Amino acid sequence: MIVLSEKIKDDILNNVLPKGVPLRQVELSKRYGVSRIPIRDSLLALKAEGWLVPHGKAGLMVPNLHWKEAEELYLMRSQLEVLLLSFAFDFIRQKDVTNAHKILVALEQDEITLIEKGNLNWLFHEILYLPADKQSIHKTVSCINQQVTRYIGFQYGPMGYKSQSQQDHYELLELIRLKKKSAALSLLKQHIEEAGEELTRFLKSID
């Protein structure tokens, strides 16, 4: 088996597991075909990562989505990712730009799922951040982006294809190619902030 906790995480992302009600260890052990021990191992790890939260005195649950959390996740993204890009900027090679471009092309496909789109989106940004060589920050940002993915299904679903975001991506690559650092940083900041505002606005509307 791959890793059980990753499988559970996937099911949280795909809204297979119910939100707001306690997850029962015996149910999960039947669903995943293992005993309660590896289930517990995974649940406790997911709790530590923020994927699950306590439910009353005992039990863990998938937290309900809330616009306030989404807003904060995007605030952290804009702060930390601009920092990463600023450190990475001078070390981004032509090869990185090419790889990032390939991701954008893949993102144009229609048949990919919303979750896959979220993953590709992070992969694109990650390529630009890796040359910064800031492992701790990168890990934190990666974690935040995984959390963001929980909201993406909602964002892309009712909102349809986000062409502005894709346009920003291409423009960002062009600015990097032209070594226009401050313009690139500004664009990235604005790009993340606008995506956050759009998502927050939508989540508020369905609240």
Added chain:
Amino acid sequence: MIVLSEKIKDDILNNVLPKGVPLRQVELSKRYGVSRIPIRDSLLALKAEGWLVPHGKAGLMVPNLHWKEAEELYLMRSQLEVLLLSFAFDFIRQKDVTNAHKILVALEQDEITLIEKGNLNWLFHEILYLPADKQSIHKTVSCINQQVTRYIGFQYGPMGYKSQSQQDHYELLELIRLKKKSAALSLLKQHIEEAGEELTRFLKSID
């Protein structure tokens, strides 16, 4: 018992558990007087939080301290904590300032341990950030500050009492009292950056 994972975390902080070598589950279960199951639960949760890292194919270890990680932790602190203070600023009440002041007085005591000083330091900052009402960001920042605590024992130990830091704290409270927002934000940013630089410089020197 309190919580086992907190006890283990404490022992990591106090350098009771060895760094860089795999922790043996049977050893730990003897040390803490429980079976291997609750030990495993705790270890996996601590791994998810970054307190432990994999050692080879199997086993977990306490990661070695490294100046590069400390540097990155402080970079994140300066970005996110300035953000928190900016949101909190207009909602900080006189009572908050008074409470923060009390922490500073407690910090003057000589008989408290280095770990306790680290905790009090975070408590001081936390009082100023709570009015921001940004739970997700707060949790992330809290986590980062806990990680920082691992390095504090080294910092305060060989460096002695950091009076500049304490002076900054008092000055920050004064600026908040006078509602000088941008000056307060600048001071906080500088305060965190200088603390980070001092720590990083020291860690490099013993490397």
Added chain:
DNA sequence: AAGATAATTTTTGTATACATTTTTTATTTC
């Protein structure tokens, strides 16, 4: 004697069984 391979030991991973806690249901009391 150095490297590769096989046997042994150790350690981790998982299942089952039991204890404790929490939650739910039933009963009592006003």
Added chain:
DNA sequence: GAAATAAAAAATGTATACAAAAATTATCTT
């Protein structure tokens, strides 16, 4: 009938036992 209490059920937490994997040691080969 509603609130409080007691009994029952269900769920979690932990210990022990065993299986699988990893690390170590011993053995063999050249």
